[in-house]
Amino acid sequence: MVREKDYFNIILDSIADGVFTVDKQWRITTFNKAAERITGFTREEAIGQYCYEIFRTNVCLERCALRETMQSGQDIINKELNILDKYNREIPVSISTAVLRDEKGEIIGGVETFRDLSLIKELDKEIHEKYSFQDIISKHPSIVNIFRILPDIARSEATVLIQGESGTGKELIAQAIHNLSPRKDGPLVKVNCGALPETLLESELFGYLRGAFTDAKRDKPGRFKLAEGGTIFLDEIGDIPAGIQAKLLRVLENKEYEPLGGTSTIKADVRVVTATNKDLERLVKLGQFREDLYYRLNVVKIELPSLRERRMDIPLLIEHFIERFNKKTGKEIRGVSDEVMKILLNHPYPGNIRELENIIEHAFILCKGPQIQWEHLPSYLRNQKPSTTERRSIREIEKEHIINTLQRCSGNMTKAAQELGIHRTTLWRKLKKMGSI
8 A cells, every 4th residue: 555655756757847845944845856957966865955955046045935935925926047956967848836834834944846948948959049130120022032142141341231111220330240240340330311401410420620601610530530440330321411412422433532621532331231220212303312323322232121021030039039038138038918918919010120119118118927928018009909800820920921922932842942041841741731731
Protein backbone atom coordinates (compact mmCIF):
# COMPACT_ATOMS: atom_id res chain seq x y z
CA MET A 1 0.00 0.00 0.00
CA VAL A 2 1.37 3.43 -1.04
CA ARG A 3 1.76 5.82 1.87
CA GLU A 4 0.09 9.25 1.58
CA LYS A 5 3.44 11.06 1.55
CA ASP A 6 4.84 8.76 -1.17
CA TYR A 7 1.62 9.19 -3.17
CA PHE A 8 2.04 12.98 -2.90
CA ASN A 9 5.67 12.77 -4.14
CA ILE A 10 4.66 10.53 -7.07
CA ILE A 11 2.13 13.14 -8.15
CA LEU A 12 4.69 15.97 -7.82
CA ASP A 13 7.30 14.03 -9.79
CA SER A 14 4.82 13.45 -12.64
CA ILE A 15 4.44 17.22 -13.18
CA ALA A 16 6.52 18.67 -16.04
CA ASP A 17 6.99 22.00 -14.22
CA GLY A 18 9.41 22.45 -11.37
CA VAL A 19 7.70 22.58 -7.96
CA PHE A 20 9.04 23.29 -4.49
CA THR A 21 7.44 24.21 -1.19
CA VAL A 22 8.82 26.17 1.76
CA ASP A 23 7.90 26.51 5.41
CA LYS A 24 7.44 29.86 7.18
CA GLN A 25 11.22 30.06 7.74
CA TRP A 26 11.77 29.87 3.92
CA ARG A 27 13.35 26.42 4.11
CA ILE A 28 12.55 24.02 1.27
CA THR A 29 10.30 21.13 2.32
CA THR A 30 9.60 19.43 -1.04
CA PHE A 31 11.44 19.49 -4.37
CA ASN A 32 10.20 17.52 -7.39
CA LYS A 33 12.11 15.84 -10.24
CA ALA A 34 11.45 18.67 -12.73
CA ALA A 35 12.91 21.11 -10.17
CA GLU A 36 16.00 18.89 -9.99
CA ARG A 37 16.29 18.83 -13.80
CA ILE A 38 15.91 22.60 -14.24
CA THR A 39 18.08 23.78 -11.34
CA GLY A 40 20.70 21.00 -11.34
CA PHE A 41 20.29 20.53 -7.55
CA THR A 42 19.16 17.14 -6.24
CA ARG A 43 16.24 16.78 -3.86
CA GLU A 44 18.66 15.81 -1.10
CA GLU A 45 20.74 18.95 -1.70
CA ALA A 46 17.67 21.22 -1.75
CA ILE A 47 15.49 20.06 1.15
CA GLY A 48 16.25 21.95 4.35
CA GLN A 49 18.07 24.78 2.56
CA TYR A 50 16.78 28.34 2.34
CA CYS A 51 14.94 28.72 -0.96
CA TYR A 52 17.16 31.62 -2.12
CA GLU A 53 20.23 29.34 -1.81
CA ILE A 54 18.80 26.85 -4.31
CA PHE A 55 16.32 28.81 -6.44
CA ARG A 56 18.59 31.77 -7.11
CA THR A 57 16.67 34.44 -9.00
CA ASN A 58 17.54 37.96 -10.13
CA VAL A 59 14.88 39.36 -7.75
CA CYS A 60 15.52 37.33 -4.57
CA LEU A 61 16.88 40.23 -2.55
CA GLU A 62 14.74 43.00 -4.04
CA ARG A 63 11.28 41.58 -4.66
CA CYS A 64 10.87 37.88 -3.84
CA ALA A 65 7.65 36.68 -5.47
CA LEU A 66 7.06 33.93 -2.90
CA ARG A 67 7.61 36.31 0.02
CA GLU A 68 5.22 38.79 -1.60
CA THR A 69 2.56 36.07 -1.92
CA MET A 70 2.98 34.82 1.65
CA GLN A 71 2.72 38.36 3.03
CA SER A 72 -0.23 39.48 0.90
CA GLY A 73 -2.02 36.18 0.33
CA GLN A 74 -2.23 37.07 -3.38
CA ASP A 75 -1.10 34.49 -5.93
CA ILE A 76 1.39 35.47 -8.64
CA ILE A 77 0.85 33.89 -12.06
CA ASN A 78 3.41 33.41 -14.83
CA LYS A 79 5.98 36.01 -13.81
CA GLU A 80 9.09 35.84 -16.00
CA LEU A 81 12.55 36.07 -14.44
CA ASN A 82 15.98 34.44 -14.58
CA ILE A 83 17.56 31.92 -12.22
CA LEU A 84 21.09 30.62 -11.83
CA ASP A 85 21.32 26.83 -11.82
CA LYS A 86 23.83 24.79 -9.83
CA TYR A 87 26.49 25.47 -12.45
CA ASN A 88 25.80 29.24 -12.51
CA ARG A 89 24.14 29.10 -15.92
CA GLU A 90 21.37 31.65 -16.40
CA ILE A 91 17.98 30.09 -17.20
CA PRO A 92 14.81 32.05 -18.09
CA VAL A 93 11.77 30.75 -16.23
CA SER A 94 8.12 31.58 -15.67
CA ILE A 95 7.01 31.27 -12.04
CA SER A 96 3.70 31.08 -10.20
CA THR A 97 3.31 31.26 -6.41
CA ALA A 98 0.62 30.44 -3.87
CA VAL A 99 0.32 30.06 -0.08
CA LEU A 100 0.00 26.76 1.79
CA ARG A 101 -2.58 26.64 4.58
CA ASP A 102 -3.40 24.08 7.27
CA GLU A 103 -6.86 22.75 8.16
CA LYS A 104 -7.58 25.91 10.17
CA GLY A 105 -6.71 28.18 7.23
CA GLU A 106 -3.46 29.36 8.81
CA ILE A 107 -0.53 29.99 6.47
CA ILE A 108 2.15 27.35 7.03
CA GLY A 109 4.32 28.03 3.99
CA GLY A 110 4.29 28.62 0.26
CA VAL A 111 4.55 26.77 -3.04
CA GLU A 112 6.30 27.90 -6.18
CA THR A 113 6.02 26.31 -9.62
CA PHE A 114 8.36 27.23 -12.44
CA ARG A 115 8.70 26.43 -16.11
CA ASP A 116 11.93 26.45 -18.13
CA LEU A 117 11.55 29.02 -20.94
CA SER A 118 14.96 28.37 -22.54
CA LEU A 119 13.56 26.69 -25.66
CA ILE A 120 10.81 29.30 -26.09
CA LYS A 121 13.32 32.15 -25.70
CA GLU A 122 15.66 30.46 -28.18
CA LEU A 123 12.84 30.17 -30.72
CA ASP A 124 11.86 33.81 -30.08
CA LYS A 125 15.47 34.84 -30.65
CA GLU A 126 15.64 32.82 -33.87
CA ILE A 127 12.43 34.42 -35.16
CA HIS A 128 13.63 37.88 -34.12
CA GLU A 129 16.97 37.40 -35.87
CA LYS A 130 15.27 36.07 -38.99
CA TYR A 131 12.78 38.92 -39.23
CA SER A 132 14.75 41.86 -37.86
CA PHE A 133 17.63 43.99 -39.04
CA GLN A 134 19.08 46.75 -36.87
CA ASP A 135 15.85 48.18 -35.34
CA ILE A 136 13.65 47.23 -38.32
CA ILE A 137 11.25 44.32 -37.87
CA SER A 138 9.38 42.64 -40.71
CA LYS A 139 8.63 39.33 -42.39
CA HIS A 140 7.19 41.00 -45.51
CA PRO A 141 9.11 39.80 -48.60
CA SER A 142 9.94 43.31 -49.84
CA ILE A 143 11.36 44.33 -46.43
CA VAL A 144 13.26 41.03 -46.05
CA ASN A 145 14.77 41.74 -49.47
CA ILE A 146 15.81 45.19 -48.20
CA PHE A 147 17.50 43.46 -45.24
CA ARG A 148 19.44 41.38 -47.77
CA ILE A 149 20.71 44.24 -49.92
CA LEU A 150 21.09 46.96 -47.26
CA PRO A 151 24.70 46.05 -46.30
CA ASP A 152 25.72 46.37 -49.97
CA ILE A 153 23.93 49.72 -50.29
CA ALA A 154 25.55 50.95 -47.08
CA ARG A 155 29.06 50.03 -48.20
CA SER A 156 28.70 52.13 -51.35
CA GLU A 157 28.87 55.92 -51.46
CA ALA A 158 25.74 56.15 -53.64
CA THR A 159 22.99 58.64 -52.86
CA VAL A 160 19.90 56.83 -51.53
CA LEU A 161 16.24 57.81 -51.91
CA ILE A 162 13.87 56.18 -49.41
CA GLN A 163 10.23 56.43 -50.44
CA GLY A 164 7.20 55.57 -48.32
CA GLU A 165 4.26 56.96 -46.39
CA SER A 166 4.82 58.80 -43.11
CA GLY A 167 5.48 56.41 -40.26
CA THR A 168 6.79 53.50 -42.36
CA GLY A 169 10.30 53.59 -40.88
CA LYS A 170 12.29 55.69 -43.37
CA GLU A 171 14.47 57.16 -40.62
CA LEU A 172 15.30 53.66 -39.33
CA ILE A 173 16.48 52.66 -42.81
CA ALA A 174 18.65 55.80 -42.99
CA GLN A 175 20.10 55.00 -39.57
CA ALA A 176 20.84 51.42 -40.64
CA ILE A 177 22.58 52.61 -43.82
CA HIS A 178 24.81 54.90 -41.74
CA ASN A 179 25.51 52.24 -39.08
CA LEU A 180 26.59 49.70 -41.71
CA SER A 181 28.66 52.10 -43.78
CA PRO A 182 32.39 52.92 -43.62
CA ARG A 183 31.23 56.31 -42.29
CA LYS A 184 29.65 54.78 -39.15
CA ASP A 185 32.19 56.49 -36.86
CA GLY A 186 31.30 59.86 -38.35
CA PRO A 187 28.18 61.90 -37.52
CA LEU A 188 24.65 61.21 -38.79
CA VAL A 189 22.95 64.59 -39.17
CA LYS A 190 19.17 64.63 -39.72
CA VAL A 191 17.24 67.49 -41.32
CA ASN A 192 13.47 67.71 -41.76
CA CYS A 193 13.29 69.80 -44.93
CA GLY A 194 9.52 70.22 -44.73
CA ALA A 195 9.61 71.81 -41.29
CA LEU A 196 11.72 74.86 -42.24
CA PRO A 197 10.94 77.90 -44.46
CA GLU A 198 13.17 78.47 -47.51
CA THR A 199 15.43 81.21 -46.02
CA LEU A 200 16.01 79.28 -42.81
CA LEU A 201 16.44 75.94 -44.61
CA GLU A 202 19.26 77.34 -46.78
CA SER A 203 21.20 78.65 -43.79
CA GLU A 204 20.53 75.41 -41.87
CA LEU A 205 21.90 73.27 -44.69
CA PHE A 206 24.83 75.37 -45.83
CA GLY A 207 25.52 77.70 -42.88
CA TYR A 208 26.22 81.42 -43.04
CA LEU A 209 29.01 83.92 -42.46
CA ARG A 210 28.91 86.85 -40.07
CA GLY A 211 27.12 89.80 -41.66
CA ALA A 212 25.24 87.65 -44.22
CA PHE A 213 22.02 89.16 -42.82
CA THR A 214 20.99 91.50 -39.99
CA ASP A 215 21.09 89.01 -37.11
CA ALA A 216 24.19 87.12 -38.33
CA LYS A 217 26.54 88.18 -35.52
CA ARG A 218 28.93 85.27 -36.03
CA ASP A 219 29.73 82.45 -38.46
CA LYS A 220 27.44 79.43 -38.17
CA PRO A 221 28.29 76.06 -39.74
CA GLY A 222 25.49 74.36 -41.67
CA ARG A 223 24.30 70.77 -41.43
CA PHE A 224 26.53 69.72 -44.33
CA LYS A 225 29.55 71.00 -42.40
CA LEU A 226 28.38 69.23 -39.22
CA ALA A 227 27.98 66.00 -41.21
CA GLU A 228 31.55 66.14 -42.55
CA GLY A 229 32.99 62.62 -42.76
CA GLY A 230 29.59 61.12 -42.05
CA THR A 231 26.04 61.05 -43.43
CA ILE A 232 23.34 63.68 -43.86
CA PHE A 233 19.73 62.49 -43.88
CA LEU A 234 17.38 64.88 -45.67
CA ASP A 235 13.83 63.92 -44.76
CA GLU A 236 10.82 65.22 -46.72
CA ILE A 237 13.10 66.07 -49.64
CA GLY A 238 10.03 66.61 -51.85
CA ASP A 239 9.24 69.81 -49.93
CA ILE A 240 12.43 71.75 -50.67
CA PRO A 241 11.91 74.88 -52.80
CA ALA A 242 13.40 75.37 -56.28
CA GLY A 243 16.25 77.67 -55.18
CA ILE A 244 17.63 75.15 -52.72
CA GLN A 245 17.10 72.29 -55.20
CA ALA A 246 19.72 73.95 -57.44
CA LYS A 247 22.22 74.30 -54.57
CA LEU A 248 21.65 70.71 -53.48
CA LEU A 249 22.25 69.52 -57.04
CA ARG A 250 25.62 71.31 -56.97
CA VAL A 251 26.56 69.47 -53.76
CA LEU A 252 25.68 66.12 -55.32
CA GLU A 253 27.46 66.81 -58.61
CA ASN A 254 30.56 68.70 -57.48
CA LYS A 255 30.73 67.89 -53.75
CA GLU A 256 30.90 71.60 -52.93
CA TYR A 257 28.73 74.48 -51.69
CA GLU A 258 28.92 78.08 -50.51
CA PRO A 259 27.59 79.25 -47.13
CA LEU A 260 25.13 82.14 -47.11
CA GLY A 261 27.08 85.39 -47.49
CA GLY A 262 30.23 83.56 -48.62
CA THR A 263 32.20 83.79 -51.86
CA SER A 264 34.56 80.82 -51.54
CA THR A 265 33.43 77.21 -51.97
CA ILE A 266 33.61 74.54 -49.29
CA LYS A 267 34.21 70.89 -50.15
CA ALA A 268 31.65 68.44 -48.77
CA ASP A 269 32.81 64.95 -47.74
CA VAL A 270 29.29 63.77 -46.91
CA ARG A 271 27.10 60.77 -47.85
CA VAL A 272 23.57 61.93 -48.76
CA VAL A 273 20.50 59.86 -47.87
CA THR A 274 17.08 61.33 -48.59
CA ALA A 275 13.49 60.36 -47.89
CA THR A 276 10.05 61.42 -49.05
CA ASN A 277 6.40 60.48 -48.68
CA LYS A 278 5.63 62.15 -52.02
CA ASP A 279 5.74 60.84 -55.58
CA LEU A 280 8.79 62.69 -56.90
CA GLU A 281 8.24 61.47 -60.47
CA ARG A 282 4.82 63.11 -60.44
CA LEU A 283 6.32 66.34 -59.02
CA VAL A 284 8.89 66.30 -61.84
CA LYS A 285 6.10 66.03 -64.43
CA LEU A 286 4.26 68.90 -62.74
CA GLY A 287 7.42 71.02 -62.87
CA GLN A 288 7.63 71.22 -59.07
CA PHE A 289 10.85 69.21 -58.71
CA ARG A 290 14.00 69.37 -60.85
CA GLU A 291 14.38 66.35 -63.10
CA ASP A 292 18.20 66.44 -62.94
CA LEU A 293 18.09 66.52 -59.13
CA TYR A 294 15.58 63.66 -59.05
CA TYR A 295 17.93 61.42 -61.04
CA ARG A 296 20.85 62.42 -58.83
CA LEU A 297 18.88 61.46 -55.72
CA ASN A 298 17.47 58.30 -57.26
CA VAL A 299 20.76 56.39 -57.68
CA VAL A 300 19.49 53.77 -55.23
CA LYS A 301 15.79 53.74 -54.40
CA ILE A 302 14.27 51.92 -51.45
CA GLU A 303 10.49 51.70 -51.37
CA LEU A 304 8.84 50.92 -48.03
CA PRO A 305 5.34 49.42 -48.09
CA SER A 306 2.65 50.77 -45.78
CA LEU A 307 1.57 48.77 -42.75
CA ARG A 308 -1.71 48.05 -44.59
CA GLU A 309 0.35 46.13 -47.15
CA ARG A 310 2.27 44.14 -44.53
CA ARG A 311 -0.38 43.12 -42.00
CA MET A 312 1.49 39.90 -41.22
CA ASP A 313 4.05 42.14 -39.45
CA ILE A 314 1.49 43.49 -36.99
CA PRO A 315 1.85 40.67 -34.38
CA LEU A 316 5.66 40.92 -34.62
CA LEU A 317 5.54 44.68 -34.16
CA ILE A 318 3.08 44.43 -31.25
CA GLU A 319 5.44 42.01 -29.49
CA HIS A 320 8.39 44.31 -30.20
CA PHE A 321 6.65 47.40 -28.80
CA ILE A 322 5.39 45.52 -25.73
CA GLU A 323 8.94 44.36 -25.00
CA ARG A 324 10.24 47.90 -25.42
CA PHE A 325 7.60 49.51 -23.18
CA ASN A 326 7.98 46.78 -20.55
CA LYS A 327 11.64 47.75 -20.25
CA LYS A 328 10.79 51.44 -20.24
CA THR A 329 7.95 51.29 -17.68
CA GLY A 330 8.97 48.30 -15.55
CA LYS A 331 5.63 46.60 -16.26
CA GLU A 332 5.24 42.92 -17.14
CA ILE A 333 2.56 42.97 -19.84
CA ARG A 334 2.72 39.72 -21.81
CA GLY A 335 0.54 40.48 -24.83
CA VAL A 336 -2.86 41.53 -26.12
CA SER A 337 -6.22 39.76 -25.94
CA ASP A 338 -7.62 37.95 -29.00
CA GLU A 339 -10.21 40.71 -29.37
CA VAL A 340 -7.52 43.44 -29.36
CA MET A 341 -5.40 41.47 -31.84
CA LYS A 342 -8.35 41.25 -34.27
CA ILE A 343 -9.00 44.99 -33.96
CA LEU A 344 -5.34 45.81 -34.55
CA LEU A 345 -5.08 43.42 -37.49
CA ASN A 346 -8.04 45.07 -39.21
CA HIS A 347 -7.25 48.75 -38.56
CA PRO A 348 -6.18 50.67 -41.75
CA TYR A 349 -3.26 52.52 -40.03
CA PRO A 350 -3.12 55.88 -41.80
CA GLY A 351 -0.18 56.62 -39.47
CA ASN A 352 1.52 53.28 -40.22
CA ILE A 353 4.05 51.80 -37.74
CA ARG A 354 4.27 55.04 -35.76
CA GLU A 355 0.51 54.87 -35.15
CA LEU A 356 0.72 51.25 -33.95
CA GLU A 357 3.53 52.21 -31.57
CA ASN A 358 1.39 55.07 -30.18
CA ILE A 359 -1.56 52.69 -29.72
CA ILE A 360 0.56 50.27 -27.66
CA GLU A 361 2.05 53.14 -25.62
CA HIS A 362 -1.48 54.43 -24.89
CA ALA A 363 -2.57 50.94 -23.81
CA PHE A 364 0.44 50.66 -21.47
CA ILE A 365 -0.70 53.77 -19.60
CA LEU A 366 -4.11 52.25 -18.85
CA CYS A 367 -3.27 48.54 -18.55
CA LYS A 368 -2.77 47.35 -14.96
CA GLY A 369 -2.86 43.61 -15.63
CA PRO A 370 -0.77 41.16 -17.65
CA GLN A 371 -2.70 41.60 -20.93
CA ILE A 372 -3.89 44.56 -23.00
CA GLN A 373 -7.69 44.50 -23.32
CA TRP A 374 -10.23 46.31 -25.51
CA GLU A 375 -10.84 49.01 -22.88
CA HIS A 376 -7.13 49.98 -22.90
CA LEU A 377 -7.20 50.99 -26.58
CA PRO A 378 -7.57 54.64 -27.72
CA SER A 379 -11.20 55.74 -28.04
CA TYR A 380 -11.13 55.98 -31.84
CA LEU A 381 -10.33 52.24 -31.99
CA ARG A 382 -12.97 51.32 -29.42
CA ASN A 383 -15.57 53.39 -31.27
CA GLN A 384 -14.67 51.74 -34.58
CA LYS A 385 -14.84 48.23 -33.17
CA PRO A 386 -15.41 45.98 -36.20
CA SER A 387 -18.35 43.62 -36.39
CA THR A 388 -17.70 39.87 -36.16
CA THR A 389 -18.10 39.50 -39.92
CA GLU A 390 -15.51 42.22 -40.58
CA ARG A 391 -12.82 40.76 -38.36
CA ARG A 392 -10.06 38.78 -39.97
CA SER A 393 -7.78 36.38 -38.20
CA ILE A 394 -4.03 36.10 -38.70
CA ARG A 395 -4.72 32.90 -40.67
CA GLU A 396 -7.04 34.73 -43.08
CA ILE A 397 -4.53 37.54 -43.56
CA GLU A 398 -1.75 34.97 -44.13
CA LYS A 399 -3.92 33.19 -46.72
CA GLU A 400 -4.56 36.46 -48.56
CA HIS A 401 -0.83 37.28 -48.46
CA ILE A 402 0.13 33.83 -49.86
CA ILE A 403 -2.49 33.97 -52.64
CA ASN A 404 -1.38 37.50 -53.64
CA THR A 405 2.25 36.37 -53.73
CA LEU A 406 1.38 33.36 -55.88
CA GLN A 407 -0.52 35.59 -58.30
CA ARG A 408 2.44 37.97 -58.46
CA CYS A 409 4.71 35.02 -59.25
CA SER A 410 2.29 33.70 -61.93
CA GLY A 411 1.65 30.54 -59.91
CA ASN A 412 5.35 29.60 -59.70
CA MET A 413 5.55 27.76 -56.34
CA THR A 414 9.35 27.88 -56.09
CA LYS A 415 9.53 31.63 -56.77
CA ALA A 416 6.58 32.34 -54.42
CA ALA A 417 8.18 30.30 -51.62
CA GLN A 418 11.44 32.26 -52.02
CA GLU A 419 9.58 35.57 -51.88
CA LEU A 420 7.64 34.42 -48.80
CA GLY A 421 10.88 33.26 -47.12
CA ILE A 422 9.66 29.68 -46.61
CA HIS A 423 10.51 26.28 -48.10
CA ARG A 424 8.53 25.09 -51.14
CA THR A 425 7.15 22.08 -49.22
CA THR A 426 6.01 24.42 -46.41
CA LEU A 427 4.14 26.53 -48.96
CA TRP A 428 2.55 23.40 -50.47
CA ARG A 429 1.49 22.25 -46.99
CA LYS A 430 -0.03 25.66 -46.17
CA LEU A 431 -1.96 25.74 -49.46
CA LYS A 432 -3.28 22.22 -48.85
CA LYS A 433 -4.40 23.19 -45.34
CA MET A 434 -6.15 26.26 -46.79
CA GLY A 435 -7.94 24.07 -49.34
CA SER A 436 -6.32 25.96 -52.21
CA ILE A 437 -4.91 22.80 -53.86
